[in-house]
Amino acid sequence: MQETRLDTDRIRAARRLIDPLFLDTPLYPVQGMEPGLGCAVSVKLETANPVRSFKARGTEVIAGRLVADAAREVVCASAGNLGQALAWSGRDRGLDVTVVASRFAPVAKLDRIRALGARLELVDGDFDLARDRAAAIARHEGIRLVEDSLDLETCEGAATIGLELVDAAPSFDAVLIALGGGAMATGVGQVLKTMAPGVEVICVQPLGAPAMTLSWRQRRVVTTDSTDTIADGVAGRRPIPAVLDDLLVLADDAVLVREESITAGMRMLLDHAGLVVEPSAALGVAAILEDRDRFAGRHVVTIVCGGNVDLARYHRWVGAGR
Numbered sequence: 001m002q003e004t005r006l007d008t009d010r011i012r013a014a015r016r017l018i019d020p021l022f023l024d025t026p027l028y029p030v031q032g033m034e035p036g037l038g039c040a041v042s043v044k045l046e047t048a049n050p051v052r053s054f055k056a057r058g059t060e061v062i063a064g065r066l067v068a069d070a071a072r073e074v075v076c077a078s079a080g081n082l083g084q085a086l087a088w089s090g091r092d093r094g095l096d097v098t099v100v101a102s103r104f105a106p107v108a109k110l111d112r113i114r115a116l117g118a119r120l121e122l123v124d125g126d127f128d129l130a131r132d133r134a135a136a137i138a139r140h141e142g143i144r145l146v147e148d149s150l151d152l153e154t155c156e157g158a159a160t161i162g163l164e165l166v167d168a169a170p171s172f173d174a175v176l177i178a179l180g181g182g183a184m185a186t187g188v189g190q191v192l193k194t195m196a197p198g199v200e201v202i203c204v205q206p207l208g209a210p211a212m213t214l215s216w217r218q219r220r221v222v223t224t225d226s227t228d229t230i231a232d233g234v235a236g237r238r239p240i241p242a243v244l245d246d247l248l249v250l251a252d253d254a255v256l257v258r259e260e261s262i263t264a265g266m267r268m269l270l271d272h273a274g275l276v277v278e279p280s281a282a283l284g285v286a287a288i289l290e291d292r293d294r295f296a297g298r299h300v301v302t303i304v305c306g307g308n309v310d311l312a313r314y315h316r317w318v319g320a321g322r
């Protein structure tokens with residue numbers, strides 16, 4: 001395999017820095033979804049932890065290393081889940097955490113960031129504007145900027161999901177991974193391509209936020225002017241070149257799905273698995289729904305990567321198709 005920025009030994013070392021609360025998450029088949037999807041589906045459940053997403057795997061690594069370097073302050077931009085996770089990881093380690101987010105981010109995410117003790121600054125724009133603002137704060141105040149997916153710790157933390165999938169002695173054929181900045185897809189992809197190369201790595205994005213998928217397909221960075229999706233966790237416009245380079249090595253495919261497939265996926269995960277998930281976590285099921293033939297008769301794992309959702313909106317989305 002061609003070299004990437006990631007390395008399996010570093011991923012194993014990163015795992016030791018993560019609070020066990022976030023590790024060894026359940027992986028189990030959801031047989032009730034089989035008739036509707038035409039294939040066997042297992043979920044890797046990343047929502048049953050204090051921040052309800054996989055992002056704490058990465059922030060535990062970051063915070064652990066920052067404290068070892070005697071750092072006191074850190075700033076990140078976040079669509080909502082990274083900020084919560086960094087606030088959680090920083091709180092007990094005495095780190096001052098600043099999170100910059102869009103004022104249009106889900107209220108539940110913003111409230112939880114504040115409740116965890118982080119300073120929250122809102123920008124009147126989207127996630128990519130928050131990235132610019134966080135970088136400006138870091139420059140101005142001379143503090144560490146955490147850049148999701150660019151900073152290796154964020155990828156290495158997410159990659160530990162891959163170690164757990166491989167340790168489960170994979171009998172599965174493909175893994176479906178929600179694609180935002182790419183930390184999860186490159187991290188998990190690195191482990192699978194190194195240790196279980198027969199497993200297909202498929203990234204999924206909404207049609208309304210396709211920048212990284214278009215970039216992967218065209219093998220060059222493609223940006224978009226705006227995004228239009230309910231999957232707020234993956235709604236970026238400006239892919240990071242170094243992450244795209246890794247994704248080009250590690251992903252077998254990148255697919256785009258419609259909004260109605262995302263809500264149908266959320267509904268299936270509620271009805272058949274009893275899981276309340278945010279839209280980004282239903283992208284994998286959405287991908288199967290849109291291409292049943294591709295997955296027919298196969299065993300597919302989908303990473304259920306987040307469960308932070310505004311309940312009123314959730315009820316509207318999930319109720320709409322009934």
Ligand SMILES: Cc1ncc(COP(=O)(O)O)c(C=O)c1O
Nearest residue numbers: 081180181182183184233280306
């Ligand atoms: C729930 C959820 N799914 C998927 C993603 C996308 O992950 P990544 O940015 O690592 O590609 C995020 C990012 O914050 C997220 O919160």
